Amino acid sequence: MYQRNPDSTLSQSSPRSLSPRGKDGFFARVYALVRRIPRGKVLTYGQVAALLGEARWARTVGWALRACASRSVPCHRVLGGRGRCSPGYGSGHPERQRARLEAEGVRFRLGGTVDLAAYGWLGPPRAARRSRMHGSA
DNA sequence: AGGTTGACTGGGG
């Protein structure tokens, strides 16, 4: 099984990353958003960055997830822009990411990519609800 | 203070 020590990653793996300074806790906001991705749905690094209002910070999102502060953050639901698993997932085991996603019902194409149009999350409900409920009034 | 790194992206071959 591929369970890493949640505790060790919390206390010693990335001590400084847990107190992100750039932009009032960008890391924390990344974790908060990723935690909301529903089972069986995915998001790309670029989309996470965009949803947080920092469209060009895709690489920084990667930094945040590398630290993967808590086991409660389903970081396996974040893929590269081409719907591919992250090369560095689980310290170089993207297959683990795939296994987790498949366990949630996400199917992969022959090339090892996920159909983002089919499995992509639309984002926080609130954003979608706002335009629909309030409309113009 | 400055160079390097990286779980990214988009474009081109």
Add this chain to the structure above:
DNA sequence: TCCCCAGCCAACC
């Protein structure tokens, strides 16, 4: 479709 290159930008050293 896959691989490589240039641009990207904060974190890291």
